[in-house]
Amino acid sequence: MTSDRNKKIAADCWRRGNEALSKENWDYSIEMFSTAVKLDPGALLYRQTKRGAERKKYGDNQSGSKMGVLKLAGIKTKIKNARRKKDWAGADQLAEEGLSLNPWDSALNAEMATACQNLGYDDAAIFGLKVAIENDKTNKGYYAELGTLLEEKGEYKSARECWEMALKLDPMDGDARSKITSLMATETRVRGGYEGADKSSGVRVQSAYDEGRATREQRHQAQKGNAPDGPGQSVEADLQRSIRKEPENKDLYLKLGDFYRREGRLQEARENYEKAFEFSNRDANIGEQVEDIDIEMLKDQLTTAKDEFNQDRENPEAKKQVTLLSKALIKKEIDVFTRRVERYPADMRIKYELAQRFIRLKKWASAIPLLQQSVKDTRISSDALVALGKCFFADGKKELAKRQFEKALPKLSADEKEDTFKEAHYLLGRLYEEAKQKAQAADHYSEILAVDYDYRDTRQRLEDMEGQE
Numbered sequence: 001m002t003s004d005r006n007k008k009i010a011a012d013c014w015r016r017g018n019e020a021l022s023k024e025n026w027d028y029s030i031e032m033f034s035t036a037v038k039l040d041p042g043a044l045l046y047r048q049t050k051r052g053a054e055r056k057k058y059g060d061n062q063s064g065s066k067m068g069v070l071k072l073a074g075i076k077t078k079i080k081n082a083r084r085k086k087d088w089a090g091a092d093q094l095a096e097e098g099l100s101l102n103p104w105d106s107a108l109n110a111e112m113a114t115a116c117q118n119l120g121y122d123d124a125a126i127f128g129l130k131v132a133i134e135n136d137k138t139n140k141g142y143y144a145e146l147g148t149l150l151e152e153k154g155e156y157k158s159a160r161e162c163w164e165m166a167l168k169l170d171p172m173d174g175d176a177r178s179k180i181t182s183l184m185a186t187e188t189r190v191r192g193g194y195e196g197a198d199k200s201s202g203v204r205v206q207s208a209y210d211e212g213r214a215t216r217e218q219r220h221q222a223q224k225g226n227a228p229d230g231p232g233q234s235v236e237a238d239l240q241r242s243i244r245k246e247p248e249n250k251d252l253y254l255k256l257g258d259f260y261r262r263e264g265r266l267q268e269a270r271e272n273y274e275k276a277f278e279f280s281n282r283d284a285n286i287g288e289q290v291e292d293i294d295i296e297m298l299k300d301q302l303t304t305a306k307d308e309f310n311q312d313r314e315n316p317e318a319k320k321q322v323t324l325l326s327k328a329l330i331k332k333e334i335d336v337f338t339r340r341v342e343r344y345p346a347d348m349r350i351k352y353e354l355a356q357r358f359i360r361l362k363k364w365a366s367a368i369p370l371l372q373q374s375v376k377d378t379r380i381s382s383d384a385l386v387a388l389g390k391c392f393f394a395d396g397k398k399e400l401a402k403r404q405f406e407k408a409l410p411k412l413s414a415d416e417k418e419d420t421f422k423e424a425h426y427l428l429g430r431l432y433e434e435a436k437q438k439a440q441a442a443d444h445y446s447e448i449l450a451v452d453y454d455y456r457d458t459r460q461r462l463e464d465m466e467g468q469e
Helices: 004-022 026-039 044-057 069-084 088-099 106-119 122-135 140-152 156-169 174-208 216-225 235-245 250-262 266-279 284-311 316-343 348-360 364-374 381-394 398-411 418-434 438-449 458-467
Strands: none
Touching (some): 004 044, 026 044, 026 088, 044 088, 069 088, 069 106, 088 106, 106 122, 140 156, 140 174, 156 174, 174 284, 235 250, 250 266, 250 284, 266 284, 284 316, 348 381, 381 398, 381 418, 398 418, 418 438, 418 458
16 A cells, blocks of 8 residues: 555655646646656556656657657567566556557556556556547457446446447457356346345455555455444345345356356355256356356365475475366366357357367367368458468468468557467468578578567577578
């Protein structure tokens, strides 16, 4: 939590920033607002005012600094590193630094939102995603993330509208369809008498953790540590009472399952989804939620097992547990995705995901037909082509592999899909090198080095070829 002293300094910086803003001293005002955000990152007003000053500085040109392109590229690389280390405070500050150069950058606004969400600054996260969407209305992921955040805040109608936009962008998205159905039911339940309980619970947790800045884990602990005194004091207790009155009402079990899932209490969420499934005459949409929870639980168990193994790599039992859970997870995912491929035969994304699991098991013959179908979806065609090329490459069908990589590369950008871009160029370079076509191989290796000078053994391969000339 932000100290009282930092809050006072932040408020003073914000005041001075506003004074500078009134005199059109953009640089100094942004500097003051930036300091306020750094000292009190959970205060949404400071970010909003900073963003307004940044836009005025660049005359609302929608593109920011003309000279800041290289600096922005460096900042985005640093953000990736911070995300990998889960340094969310660092990622947040870097994103704000980048936004001072281009406040319209949708990716930076989304990065800021992700960092704030992980830090527990949900209002700032929502603000960031809304700005990201204003500047990129075609990114389905932004709508999904915003919908999830709004649902957690109890803004079910707005959350549903976000998921409807996600589904409009991707009509085959089964998750979006399920969320819309679930949120419509939730809206109905809230209008039916649970709205007050949601709001009172939100106020209780908010006051305990500084205006909604608590993390999900802290909110869960707050709810566990404050026993409800009666109706309206706890969403969980209110729903449990309602279930006792209507023990066969599937909607109540769904509502309670949703609540537990948001709180990370997956076993309790699964139990309630399972009951909703039974009382719904085995509705397939609800059954999919049970399957999704099973996968989430296995992923959590695997993460825990990996952490324990990393602490003691000499422990054979820890290593065995990681192996067993890894196998259980991929088996479960294959079972689930196989059923969904049958249920949604036109959804190429599910086929692509199933193919990825077969690739991990080196089952090239099972993965290849799925990827060949996935290529038809223009949104994932480049990824599917590269994956298909990797399958042919691993299966010894070099010419077929080369053809897939060559089809994929015109659709790939190092800015948007850097890892896929580098891998496609690398494998194609290897194929040309094996075919003694050194000039073509060198071209592909050079494309990689322009993006990542230390990628695998690319530099060494290029130097070796040049030495042979």
